[in-house]
Amino acid sequence: MNYTIDSGAVAWVLVSTALVLFMTPGLAFFYGGMVRSKNVLGMLLQNIFAMGLVTVLWVAVGFSLAFGGTNGWIGNFDFAFLKDITTVGELPGYTGAFALAIPPILFMGYQMMFAIITPALITGATADRLKFSAYAVLIGVWAVLVYPTVAHWVFSPNGWLFKEGALDFAGGAVVHINAGAAALAVILILKPRKGWPREAMPPHNLPFTVLGTGILWFGWFGFNAGSALAANGLAAQALVNTHVAAASAMLGWLLIEKLKAGHATTLGAVSGAVAGLVAITPCAGFVSTSSALLIGLAAGAICYLSLALKNRFGFDDSLDVIAVHLIGGLLGSLLLGVFSDTTINSLGADGLFNGGGSSLLGKQLLASVAVFAFSFGVTYIVAIIINKTMGLRVTHDEEMVGLDQSQHAETAYQV
Amino acid sequence: MQLITAIVKPFKLDDVKDALKAIGVQGITVSEVRGFGRQGGHTETYRGAEYNIDFVPKVRLEIVVNDSQVDAVVDAIKSSATTGKIGDGKIWVSNINRIVRIRTGEEGSDAV
Numbered sequence: 001m002n003y004t005i006d007s008g009a010v011a012w013v014l015v016s017t018a019l020v021l022f023m024t025p026g027l028a029f030f031y032g033g034m035v036r037s038k039n040v041l042g043m044l045l046q047n048i049f050a051m052g053l054v055t056v057l058w059v060a061v062g063f064s065l066a067f068g069g070t071n072g073w074i075g076n077f078d079f080a081f082l083k084d085i086t087t088v089g090e091l092p093g094y095t096g097a098f099a100l101a102i103p104p105i106l107f108m109g110y111q112m113m114f115a116i117i118t119p120a121l122i123t124g125a126t127a128d129r130l131k132f133s134a135y136a137v138l139i140g141v142w143a144v145l146v147y148p149t150v151a152h153w154v155f156s157p158n159g160w161l162f163k164e165g166a167l168d169f170a171g172g173a174v175v176h177i178n179a180g181a182a183a184l185a186v187i188l189i190l191k192p193r194k195g196w197p198r199e200a201m202p203p204h205n206l207p208f209t210v211l212g213t214g215i216l217w218f219g220w221f222g223f224n225a226g227s228a229l230a231a232n233g234l235a236a237q238a239l240v241n242t243h244v245a246a247a248s249a250m251l252g253w254l255l256i257e258k259l260k261a262g263h264a265t266t267l268g269a270v271s272g273a274v275a276g277l278v279a280i281t282p283c284a285g286f287v288s289t290s291s292a293l294l295i296g297l298a299a300g301a302i303c304y305l306s307l308a309l310k311n312r313f314g315f316d317d318s319l320d321v322i323a324v325h326l327i328g329g330l331l332g333s334l335l336l337g338v339f340s341d342t343t344i345n346s347l348g349a350d351g352l353f354n355g356g357g358s359s360l361l362g363k364q365l366l367a368s369v370a371v372f373a374f375s376f377g378v379t380y381i382v383a384i385i386i387n388k389t390m391g392l393r394v395t396h397d398e399e400m401v402g403l404d405q406s407q408h409a410e411t412a413y414q415v
Numbered sequence: 416m417q418l419i420t421a422i423v424k425p426f427k428l429d430d431v432k433d434a435l436k437a438i439g440v441q442g443i444t445v446s447e448v449r450g451f452g453r454q455g456g457h458t459e460t461y462r463g464a465e466y467n468i469d470f471v472p473k474v475r476l477e478i479v480v481n482d483s484q485v486d487a488v489v490d491a492i493k494s495s496a497t498t499g500k501i502g503d504g505k506i507w508v509s510n511i512n513r514i515v516r517i518r519t520g521e522e523g524s525d526a527v
Contacts, residue, residue: 200466202459261460271462307463320462 249276
């Protein structure tokens with residue numbers, strides 16, 4: 001072994017791995033509360049199912065495609081089925097300043113939880129009408145073709161965007177822009193829900209959504225502070241930034257909501273918090289706490305205003321994955337080019353406001369556009385192929401009955 | 416024997432129950448229902464999108480009484496459920512052909 005194990009780092013990343021996994025059931029309840037009662041099991045299952053399918057695919061090939069080899073564009077099959085992972089000296093690229101203080105098997109497990117929640121995020125856009133079998137094929141293909149490639153580009157020190165100098169602390173591009181772009185591609189093929197936007201489709205259980213938000217917020221400490229891959233001051237900085245941005249984003253969202261729609265709402269408070277968590281994700285370990293405050297505030301306000309996009313352009317993004325994850329992810333990735341600060345993290349770069357000029361901002365823009373274009377393009381083609389062969393969408397009658405009965409022969413709530 | 420059915424505002428249920436108990440009513444069946452009358456629905460806002468909710472929550476009471484009690488029960492519900500605002504609900508009275516107490520098999524006014 002060429003790496004030095006730090007027991008504090010190992011302990012923290014072990015805990016963080018569990019925290020990030022917990023976000024997926026949290027997301028299930030966040031989304032599940034927002035759909036109508038006839039579709040709640042369909043939503044919960046799609047999220048939980050990602051924990052099953054993506055785990056198997058990640059162990060088989062996903063991790064190796066993301067973190068194997070030295071090519072800038074894609075990994076290889078050196079670690080397929082985790083071959084050699086316990087004996088390898090170091091993971092490719094993780095040397096020198098990037099040397100890991102945790103064993104590669106733990107790094108693999110931690111990254112696996114990101115690979116699980118990313119395709120699960122898409123389910124919010126496709127809610128109420130995506131056929132379960134088509135969903136399984138879609139995220140299965142996506143978890144092999146799209147996620148590992150983007151993770152390789154951005155996270156692996158051998159990835160071309162990483163080498164360009166684009167920064168992404170915990171997945172603003174890899175998770176949020178990536179999932180948001182894929183969500184947009186799928187719903188353009190899938191088409192709106194029957195009756196949208198004329199018919200009211202209010203959330204059936206907002207308490208679930210609040211519960212889910214609590215789980216997400218809690219788990220996000222593992223997502224962002226765990227991405228320090230160490231138990232040190234940087235992890236603490238990332239944890240505080242994460243929390244602060246969620247708080248200020250909640251206030252930003254509620255303020256604009258109150259001014260524009262007349263009421264501060266429960267759904268608004270939790271949506272704002274999640275928007276802040278999304279936007280701080282790429283920035284968490286690169287910016288100061290005062291910058292995190294501003295990033296959160298901007299995310300709350302701008303993500304709220306982005307809700308209007310779906311009506312403007314006529315795409316039925318059922319639970320606002322585009323407004324919260326795509327726009328929130330883009331915003332965070334670009335604001336990192338403004339607020340990044342090498343006194344917080346010497347492995348980062350200085351942004352526009354810290355004397356670094358527009359260089360980093362340009363790299364952030366490049367990474368955002370590249371990830372968006374790749375994810376959108378590949379997902380669009382995959383969605384077309386699935387739609388032409390097995391069909392993406394449930395039948396009209398199945399949609400009316402609801403996914404719970406038509407796809408799974410179950411009912412969430414018995415009288 | 417008559418069946419008195421009343422639709423009232425949910426937050427008035429306790430007042431109605433107390434008023435009915437005070438005049439000696441021995442049984443009430445309550446269900447949560449949704450509907451609209453002249454009050455119409457209301458609007459709710461989710462993430463900036465306004466929805467018209469046509470069916471608003473109400474409580475339905477069903478009370479079976481002997482003919483002699485009908486007027487007192489109707490009056491008790493009327494006075495205890497009223498707020499004076501639109502949406503206070505309705506009361507209607509219908510005849511019952513037959514009534515059976517399941518435990519004892521008693522029928523008619525003995526079973527009320």
